[in-house]
Amino acid sequence: MALRIGDTVPDFTAETTEGPISFHEWIGDSWAVLFSHPKDFTPVCTTELGEASRLKPEFDRRGVKIVGLSVDPADSHRRWAADIEETQGQALNFPVIADSDRKVSDMYDMIHPNASDTFTVRSVFIIGPDKKVKATLTYPASAGRNFDEILRLVDSLQLTSQYSVATPVNWKPGEDCIIVPAVTDEQAKEKFPGGWKALKPYLRIVPQPGK
Numbered sequence: 668m669a670l671r672i673g674d675t676v677p678d679f680t681a682e683t684t685e686g687p688i689s690f691h692e693w694i695g696d697s698w699a700v701l702f703s704h705p706k707d708f709t710p711v712c713t714t715e716l717g718e719a720s721r722l723k724p725e726f727d728r729r730g731v732k733i734v735g736l737s738v739d740p741a742d743s744h745r746r747w748a749a750d751i752e753e754t755q756g757q758a759l760n761f762p763v764i765a766d767s768d769r770k771v772s773d774m775y776d777m778i779h780p781n782a783s784d785t786f787t788v789r790s791v792f793i794i795g796p797d798k799k800v801k802a803t804l805t806y807p808a809s810a811g812r813n814f815d816e817i818l819r820l821v822d823s824l825q826l827t828s829q830y831s832v833a834t835p836v837n838w839k840p841g842e843d844c845i846i847v848p849a850v851t852d853e854q855a856k857e858k859f860p861g862g863w864k865a866l867k868p869y870l871r872i873v874p875q876p877g878k
């Protein structure tokens with residue numbers, strides 16, 4: 668059964684490159700991004716893990732823990748980490764789950780048999796401190812993910828969780844936002860004392876709150 672936005676993510680214990688973790692406890696009060704890799708020693712994944720490690724300070728700044736997953740044992744992940752550092756010029760600096768029995772991949776529906784019986788697809792789960800799914804992305808094995816987009820999505824989700832705003836098409840941090848439809852104009856006057864621009868009664872633009 669696929670995990671959907673709003674579902675509580677399954678808890679599990681697993682071995683990782685940084686020792687065993689109990690997932691919900693590991694998340695704690697942080698946000699988390701869990702992302703799967705089809706297999707160790709594969710080219711696209713090697714580039715992704717280098718880039719995710721390079722961006723780790725950006726995830727840290729947002730209070731987000733990142734964790735990868737691949738269906739190989741931890742000693743294989745550690746040997747692969749040496750290649751990642753050598754080829755990407757960046758050491759792996761976050762845990763990668765060793766899911767050789769595919770326990771977690773199955774729980775999170777990361778293996779799509781019509782794509783491959785053995786490899787995971789490239790799943791991304793953005794998880795809130797309440798352990799609920801806030802967003803998911805699914806890419807095929809052949810397409811590397813855009814980690815700048817994952818950060819942008821985290822920024823949008825965190826804004827929405829803090830303020831009653833949504834983010835428009837192609838939004839980037841610092842740009843104008845949209846007052847969510849559930850907020851009446853009366854309520855908006857209190858929440859957004861600086862006012863807003865109403866292009867339509869349902870399309871109310873405000874500067875990004877908290878900027």
Ligand code: BEZ
Nearest residue numbers: 705709710711712808809
């Ligand atoms: C890769 O990570 O490069 C990859 C993995 C499986 C299939 C295709 C590409």
